[in-house]
Amino acid sequence: MSKPSHEGMAAKKKENFDDWYTQVILKAELADYSPVSGCMVLRPSGYAIWEGIQTATDAEFKKAGISNTYFPIFIPERLLKKEAEHVQGFAPEVAWVTQAGNSDLEERLAIRPTSETLMYEVVSKWIRSWRDLPMRLNQWNNVVRWEFRHPTPFLRTREFLWNEGHSLFATREEADAERDEILGIYKKVTEQFMAIPGYLGRKSKSETFAGAEATYSIEHLLPDGKAIQGPDWHSDGQNFSKAFDITFIDQKGGKDHAWQNTWALTTREIGVMLAIHSDDRGAVVPPKLAAVQVVFVPIVNDESKEAVLAEARKLAAELAGRFRVFFDDRDHLTPGRKFNEWELKGVPVRVEFGPRDMKEGQAVLVRRDNGGKRTVKLASLPDEVGKELETIQDSLFQRASEELSKNTRDATTLAELKEILSQHGGMIRVPWCGKAECEAKMKEETGGKILNVPLGQGRRKGRCPVCSEEAGSIALFGKSY
């Protein structure tokens, strides 16, 4: 057990989101600052969330036939430069190794900001014929992007953890067909585990990943009205396979370049999740990802201490067979102090059990998300705790979805767009003709940007608020984190 937090929350979510967010992360002991500016420490409760996300996502990857691998963290400078757009996108943020021991290296080595260039140089040697395709590889690793903007735990850090998926196909059709599978996995993990909703759509050209032909993303909404990008999937076409000479003999005996995609989900997503669910009493963590799902607090007085503790221990042990349980019998803290601590840390369900409960054959369940309290019979305690955890999981997603709907508005003119953005923030649906200059104008006029063009919207009516031409689609617009 790490030490109890001696101080509770001070900032309010609605009044000062930035301070509130940082307090939640630090006081709930999910992450901490480090001596390296912009790099954070994931503490046990924070890392446990990442382990939960990894486990859920990785199981889906494995079902899809994707294999995990590990490639070196270093990328020689000459390789990073092989795909022109890609290096332009990343060069300003690359951390460079130039010395080893007492020697200067002959060539600078980039700490991977992403592994395309290194991986493809190697993978090109593994592929000979169409029989070697598809090849779908993934890495769970650390990457470094030396950003100079203000760092925030989880949301913007110079080093972060992620999955980077890289797949190669024999045809464009097969490559494209991967999109819905991967984004479906990300949608499932974000919705069903992290309990956060989002809009899935295609990024505009100007927001497309460096070196990719198309980028699709899930866009979330933070409580301060800013949008933030979640997991993404990129269609690279043959850009990299041409730069790295990834060729194969096709079924007719000809030579062709592979079609490639990449996709990622990062530890940033943990920050989004915590920002959305947490409240002024501290962290709220969805039950499926909480390091501790149930805290059992025995409430004792001097006469009944031994008997209550013995029974409580038995009950907690039974719960521990089904859930991640912490039995809090620390005797130097009052129950109230314990309640505050576990609320701050975001444990989804608290079980209270005292002398009177023992007499009545009951226990009290308290929900972290809404403070709801109810008494349950001991015989059905494990089942009731299970139900409570499911209810909390569902209700967090429900509430976040309602919040997102409520904060998604429509605009048809630039003036409307500007007004909604400055008054409410949030997500704004706006018709868009698809032209880069109209996108640039909207951005310039409002300070927001096109987040993505949501999928599955069919053919909508409307006119581009800039050029007044008929808009092929509705774009999702907002201020982005």
Add this chain to the structure above:
Amino acid sequence: MSKPSHEGMAAKKKENFDDWYTQVILKAELADYSPVSGCMVLRPSGYAIWEGIQTATDAEFKKAGISNTYFPIFIPERLLKKEAEHVQGFAPEVAWVTQAGNSDLEERLAIRPTSETLMYEVVSKWIRSWRDLPMRLNQWNNVVRWEFRHPTPFLRTREFLWNEGHSLFATREEADAERDEILGIYKKVTEQFMAIPGYLGRKSKSETFAGAEATYSIEHLLPDGKAIQGPDWHSDGQNFSKAFDITFIDQKGGKDHAWQNTWALTTREIGVMLAIHSDDRGAVVPPKLAAVQVVFVPIVNDESKEAVLAEARKLAAELAGRFRVFFDDRDHLTPGRKFNEWELKGVPVRVEFGPRDMKEGQAVLVRRDNGGKRTVKLASLPDEVGKELETIQDSLFQRASEELSKNTRDATTLAELKEILSQHGGMIRVPWCGKAECEAKMKEETGGKILNVPLGQGRRKGRCPVCSEEAGSIALFGKSY
């Protein structure tokens, strides 16, 4: 599926161990070289072994109450220098980041060769009182040690993956008591999963980890007669807690420094495992860690093709409910070619199933480790495959243990030590008085070194071969990788 290996093994294990080992790793597609000298790529089958080791080890860590965390990969130079012996041990091998984007950094950042200094700077702020102890943290991450010796996949690479455990206790007694628990976990994982035996003991002072008071290791024997160090556990005493000011208020209200240990198991261990079990036909991977445990090869002729394939598919699907199965129905390869490929890759059990087997209601099981073949009834196929996998797992450990015993010899004089070492290599038990100068003399005279002083040997008789004084213990001596 990655491409079939078009070339089999050429080198022989007994004739040219180094070439043979590299061929096994590369041709079985377990790992590959990378464009960064000394850094390797873990291919899917190789990484799957690491995932298996991680899963087994991590489950034991969690049972022991150890929490996973993630700390930054960068260590500011001033921090790395805070513990004098520690920095001396690592400085010659540190990779330094000196630039980010287009800027020079004000202070060089080390890529972690190990995380003591960074972690303890942070952890010192998490600990206030004895109630915060013990604190037992672990990381599964990548580290970099820029060695200039000849790199070998898994066995010696500049970047490698590992677990680094770091624990803090209120008393020396509690800290010391952790030793057997952690080494017990490593012993279990190496013996029961990797099927490799080793000698557990305490390193001499000259071989102790930089900054530690004592180092304990498991020492393995490679087939070329060289010893190689496996997982280790270090008692750091209060060295780091004094350098990093990790203090706590003890139960009496006084201030004390924490007692610390660290422990690690690395991807090197995969190389040791493969070197010990594999043979001249390629890799041999213990069933518990094999990416594919069972390859099912239907054997078809023109008349019976559809019927055999349909039945084979059904059988393989049933097996897949219990084991990691690959159903090899590729029709451009002959069965013989497939057998060779899967033997090269080290899949523990092959199931052959042809028209005649179908008629007889049977299948043929072939063991990778010894080529043993037997026919089993289809009704009991899953059970028989399960038994076969267990038998192989046990027999690999059995054989490796016999090999280790056979190659462990006794010496009582320097001349004997020298002779055994040059004639046989292997492990040599030799009495040792405990003095550093006698250790140095043995090393100088023979080219070998003291690997460790095995635990649990009681008080042995014997005299140090150098000084002729009574030896307190028997040391394990050998040429080390």
